[in-house]
């Protein structure tokens with residue numbers, strides 16, 4: 001939790017402390033409430049969610065009738081947790097099946113942190129005593145496969161890769177087949193995310209998934225989203241949700257942004273639970289997303 005706090009310090013300063021300071025004022029007039037609204041919108045909470053949160057805060061602080069900081073903090077925490085979605089299923093399905101590994105597919109735009117997230121997830125699983133195989137289905141850039149392999153070596157996972165420019169679906173297929181043969185627990189498949197050509201991407205991702213599923217359903221399709229790209233990133237994300245059945249979102253780079261409110265937008269705009277958060281570039285900078293702990297860290 002200490003770590004979560006320190007990694008979220010930018011959002012904490014901009015959002016959590018900002019809101020607490022505003023709400024602690026003696027008399028909150030229209031201008032103050034507008035400031036509350038601005039604070040939420042600046043942190044990427046999204047307009048619709050902001051309007052609702054502010055309405056509820058206005059009503060509840062009025063009823064509460066106190067400026068006691070700890071009571072205000074509790075109230076604010078409750079509202080933020082509710083806005084994030086307290087009861088979504090955020091569990092990650094990584095356990096092997098009887099006759100085959102669990103398969104996780106990582107999708108998202110270039111540069112959002114897919115390869116890094118594969119490495120970090122592998123690290124967590126290996127530390128947990130699982131065997132992991134990485135599939136480098138981003139065959140567009142040779143560097144992408146190198147990067148994944150480097151992660152594999154770092155955390156103790158083999159990497160299956162094809163020649164540069166190989167068919168991503170065939171690499172994904174090979175990875176799963178080798179995973180079955182070697183009886184590994186989990187296969188993590190990294191994909192390319194070129195958005196220049198939406199139709200091409202749809203075809204490619206659809207094919208990757210179909211080919212993998214010749215051996216059984218994909219257990220998780222994780223959409224990786226860069227928290228620093230804000231509402232624009234959400235628009236791009238929607239394209240992916242149209243192509244594949246996304247089961248969870250990984251929100252990366254929360255350490256580098258004051259826009260932690262994006263977790264609320266994701267839930268609302270995409271209707272997909274955030275399951276993991278990225279808090280840095282290192283192997284241990286990944287955490288399961290827990291709304292209560294997250295909000296607690298935000299409020300400092």
Ligand code: GDP
Nearest residue numbers: 110111112113114115116252253278279280281
């Ligand atoms: P990909 O193209 O989607 O596979 O993205 P990469 O995994 O190559 O990541 C792109 C850049 O973002 C790299 O420099 C990563 O180190 C960095 N990155 C990934 N996740 C995080 C994170 O949670 N926090 C920070 N600060 N950087 C990250």
